[in-house]
Amino acid sequence: MIFGFPALFLHLLTILILGMLTGTVMASLLVRLVASRLPHYHLAIRRNLLWVFAVFPLFAGVAAALLSYLPEWKPQANLWLADIIHWHHAYLFSPASWHGVFLLFCLIGLLALFAWRGWQGVSEVQRQQLLGLLSERDKDGLAELDTPVPMAFVAGLWSPKAYITRGLASRISAKERRVISLHEQAHICRRDPLAKFAFSLLTCLYPPGVRRFLQAEFELAIEQLADEWVVQRYPQPAIIAQALLQVEKIAVNAQDRQADDAYSYFARHAVERRVHHLLGVSEYRALPVVTVVVLAISATLSSAAGVDVLHHLFETLFLH
Template identity: 30%
Template sequence: MMVLLSWLQVVIILFAAGAVVGAGLVAIGVSSWVERLNLVTPRARFMMLSALALLPAALGSIVVMVSFLPSVLDALGLAADHCSYHSHHTFHLCFIHGTPPPISPLILTGCAAFIVWIFAGWKSEFAGVRRAGAWNKQLKRLGHYDAEIDGWMIASERPIAVAIGLIRPKFCISRRLRELLSARQLEAVIAHEKAHIRRYDALVKLGIRLGAKFHFSPIRTQLLGHIDLACEQACDEAAADAIGDRLTVAEAIVAMKRACDAEPSPALALGFGIHSLEERVRGMLDGNWRRPNWLPILATCGVAACALILFHDALHHAFETLTFLAF
């Protein structure tokens, strides 16, 4: 048990160190990156912003992987005894041949605080999922499936247009909204909600929110806000393509915004027309998006992956030295 705790504190320290470096890199460049990404097509912007949101978690995982991959490969019989190649090291990051550092009460307390902080944030996210699930059940009790719109029609006096559900998403439209909007505007709203369903936006955004917990709080809030806007604009673009009329989509956004109550919907219920009115309408009317050049992005990722593979041994040794110094 004590050995397990010793290795656990090492894993948490390595992960936290990588996550802090990733969060710091994003914090340094987030303003300029977001400003440039605002010119990019919403779908591509959503992907890039999501990558930034997940960078600390990804970098922390890479640090842990590089640190312990040799011993895992050795245990699986896929690689020779790695530790014999650098027996001069005082400390080995190896579950098989290495001896974990002694448990430090101070470090172990810090690790416990880190875990509690992460799980407290995740608990609040899953509490939102439960609240959304209860709200979804209430909506379905008020409505029925309508083959004409291929969705759920809700008997409500509130103007509702929302995509609900994580694994099997569906959309709901209220009768009141059907009365308020023209046939073409309603078609735009339905196309927008169907885009959320095709993209599994509620499920994807939940994963992003969980992964983004490792950012500094102000940066996390800023990134998630831009991700929400990119998500809505991507579905606006899909709706415009579906009905072939950008102006009607813009009109539907304004009409829905005017009709909405002040009462907010659960975070996972992606309501049409209740977020970032000005940016979304401008995006529909201007539509002057720039398509990203994926070649340099993919090339950079490829170079980084090759460097990681080529220099993983040197990185492994460096992490061993740094971990030894930490204790």
């Protein structure tokens, strides 16, 4: 049996994990609700919403832990918090109880997840070193790889570099190569491979279908932002769109089209939507900030209440 502040810390850690799980459920429901509307929002709104969805499970867990601790700090808070979340015997923690078993399994799972992601990061560094050895530096900022597979991409988390294969370089014009070079430099300046990796890590708790949707929309958003970056430096959106379509046409029969968390490819993500965005064909709608704030607060409180429901459910199952 553990007493005092160590017990309180372990309880808060348990609540945080439960809050992340209930927050994931609430956010998944919201994603299902807005999935059909998301493409119709402005690019900046979409990007911000996607980051909100990514960090919400962690935010919900922290909020649940803080709300649980609030009565210990300010007892009068229990008057309005009692109907949302309350935790008994906060200064008494039994490792042999369901709290202890649940916390142990969750910590093992989190450590395994971080170890796996860490291994992916190390593997990415090794792959980037290998690409550096196999490539040749070109004057336009693209390192050329001697392979017939047509593709252009940025690889690397901490020091990203842009690559183009000879299979693509030999089949495009000078203007198209210029557009590709600017696009890949946009990914480097914005550190998009690292952002993509962080987003994939934050969304790893979501169900597979929701996770794939969020990651696909995020990848599309960073590609469209890179397209906008190119337009600012090469203000001919029609030529940029033409280059995008040409590269997609060349690459459509490529064999290896497997996505990677640390890579940003020139023509892989929803080409039609990117072209419409470049040419100004798409019509976007606004999303009131008040709506987002109200939904976020409601989802956070619902997640905290869900922690209390799960707590009492487990107590009933294992103690009665």
